[in-house]
Amino acid sequence: MPAWGLPRIAVRRAGWLVIGAGALASTTVGAQEAPVTLSFDAASRRLEGVSPAVSAADNAELAARETAAAVATLRRPIITASAQYIVYQKTLAVDLTGSKQSASAATQDFLSGIPGSVPPAFQVIAGDIVGRISQALPGLFAAIPDTLSYQYRDEVFRPTVQGVLPLYSGGAIPAIQRGAKAGADAAAARAAQARELARINLVRVYFGEIAAGELARSARETLAALDRLLSDATKLEMAGVTPRARTLEAQVARDAAARAAARAEIAHRGARDELARLLETDGVRPSTPLFVASRPLPPAETFLGRDDLPQLRQADATRGLADAGVDLARSRYRPKAFAFGEYNLNRDNALPTEPDWVAGVGVRYTLLSNVDRGHALAAARANAAAASDAARESRKAAVGATMRAWDLVESARQSFLLLDSSLAAATENLRVQQVSFREGEGTLTAVLGAEAALATARTQRAATAYEYDLALAGLLAASGQLDRFPDYLRAADIRLPLEPRP
Template identity: 80%
Template sequence: MDRGNGVRRGRRKSRALRSIRRARHGSAATLILCAVLSFPILSRPVAAQNEGVAISFDAASHRLDSVSPALSAASHAEAAARETQAAVATLRRPLVTASAQYLAYQKTLSVDLTGSKQSAESGTQDFLAGLPATVPPAFQQIAGDIVGRISQALPGLFAAIPDSLSYRYRDQLFRPTVQGVLPLYSGGAIPAIQRGARAGADMAVARAGQARELSRINLVRVYFGQLAAAELARSARETLDALDQLLSDARKLEAEGVTPRARTLEAQVARDSAARVWERAVIAQDGARDELARLLEMDAVHPSTGLFVVSRPLPPAATFLGGEADLPQSRQAEATRQVADAGVDLARARYRPQAFAFGEYNLNRNAALPTEPDWIAGVGVRYTLLSNVDRGHALNAARENAAAAADAARETRKAATSATLRAWDLVEGARRSFLLLDSSLAAAQENWRVQRVAFREGEGTLTTVLAAEAVLANARTQRAATAYEYDLALAGLLAAAGQLDRFPDYLARADIRLPLGDRP
């Protein structure tokens, strides 16, 4: 009885294997049509990949330089800082201004005549009293009579004169003048302001350089990230295709009574899980494609430069060191220190006097006020005796700011060195991992093929096939992810070493490139 059951199971197994082989060697068009009808979403990545404009990494870099708002803003800020430096470069020149005024004025003059009137009256009387003595004797009688009459009339004459005299005058005039002021000594304020402006321009240049580096690193992230997302989507699709075929084989074997229902359900669960993974990968790929298009301000675009790896080891990490002072962040920190030092000199200038020359010329002398000169010139000195701002505390604050800026500059250089060493480790680690993944991928592909053959022949189990497919999918995913990690880490290393302009050189001499089409 057991022998008969075994013979029947063997016949069913043989018929199932023959049906699987017939299906595998059937019309290719029929298989594709069935796949499209069963899973219409599978056609989506192929259509999406062919949409848009193909653009190389170099072309994308040039495009980003012309359309990036961040780079444009940094360029405008740099130009503004340079204009500010040029504006304060002429602080030692004289300041000449012209002004014009139209004036309407009234002048009142009051003169007190009391003392003058009394002096005149007494002087007149003294004078008249001396007249008879000086007149000849024959005329003294006549002179005395005349003097007497005049003396009697004097009080009435002087009484008619007022005690004060008031005069009021109104007029209108046009008053054009030219004034000039020339700084002779500013106590060090002018040189401090000019040094601060130069440092501000250096700071703006450093910020613009840092913005350019950040934009390029972001381009590497988005550009090659889109390629990595596409590679992961292709890997997920291949896994889904393989599990679709495996599920189809399991159903045929179940129909022939070779495998139980539980194995088919296990294959169904694995296939559905792969479908969910693939759908998420497609969404991630679409998001990466949209991000690249937005970054480059293009409607639709896809990269034409693939993920790459340079198999040769990097030069020693020490070769990437030594340029920390030329990094944009280091130059910005150094410029900040120079601004702080200029602030110290400016605070010291508040303790010193200021000397200046000045002059003014009236262009309309005929209409000048009575108290106004035709022109005036001179020199002056100004010194602040008491200020409403404590100059001592202000100077101490400026010194502390300078010390903080100097420490920050040193810390920036140290951080740049540490970042370079860490980035070198990441690049080298990604390179070695990628090279090891080549052999792992080949082994995973062979293991998956052997397990599939064993399952179709009824010698293997579905569990081993699923495990082999999981290992293969992980190897494909790790290969794409490691290549992307290498490219991004390389950009970070070159940026940390101040050599980001050499990224295209590494790209040109790369000897390993992941194809843009189907996965190898």
């Protein structure tokens, strides 16, 4: 059963029409000023512009399309620029113990060889100098610390440009892109479904207002007839032709008709207010009457077999989204490869350890994840299976809904055609009973029965025409042809006269 449902109409033999979903349920009382006369086509065009449900669905579709466009470029590199102002301090410590020992030993070796390398006349002098230097060396080396510590403080402005390019995502990027596209398709299907729901609701409310007006008119005519009957009964009582009980019986029937007329007027006013609220105007006067086609529709099979129904498109998109989820779950088992690079725009003021630029490739593989990848993949596969089953069920439901809607249309058509003879017979029977009563030959009970039969025939005729229009809209929606509703309306050869409006 599609989300928009099928019209439900019940017609009671007493002549009252019960119209579902509130077309006649509102009891708002208020005068309508300057009502706008609108045909059904004009009301449909206005609804497209003022319906919040249609606007919300269109915006949701736009958001989904923009999301799909946003992830369509996931394979592009990511280029970022950053700037840092850094204040840093660096401390260096050098151990000089070994160097001091090596230098002292080398110096002693050097000095010990000096006396032998000079002429004999100077050897005594050289030996005396070497001895004094040797005595001074321990003090000289002792002045050198065992550890040399150096501390440096500086400020650096560090502007850089970084780039990362995905090389292999394990299938994650294509899965995300397919999922986003499926989400956009599902949103488009929901928007189409919302538009169909709005149109069917317009059929319900627009023609429901006319049906409510017909009921109110029939109730007023019945009340007027019973007023005349009460007047005749009173005259006959005063003339001694009928007893007081007959006058009281006529009074009771007349009062019941007055209450029914009041309820019908309130219901009509509520239907009129609902139509005005739907079209966001102060008042609407429908100009397209209830209609029925005397010729039957083409066979039900001709309305089957379409795959572009909104509910089927949404089911297929949901299945595509679930399949993308399976691919995304599989990608978690695969490695990821990427290329990266960075360029320093202020190399003259760079840190000593910083390169001027760097480039490379990297591979990342998740060895252990805190999410069980096996269960995640199993869940994704179960979702895909559920989506596939739901898509098949949607197709079966669409066929069933179409067949039921076709039966409703045909049943309403046949019932309406049979009511023509009933209405004519009820009208003639009432005329005969009224004449007989005035002449004193008929009974009041017979007149009341004839009046009730005529009222029932009138309300049933309006109710059946309304049922036909709603069922036709349901059939066209179930078969994906709701856009053709105005064509069927124009081709109908039976139109109920509209109630005269002030």
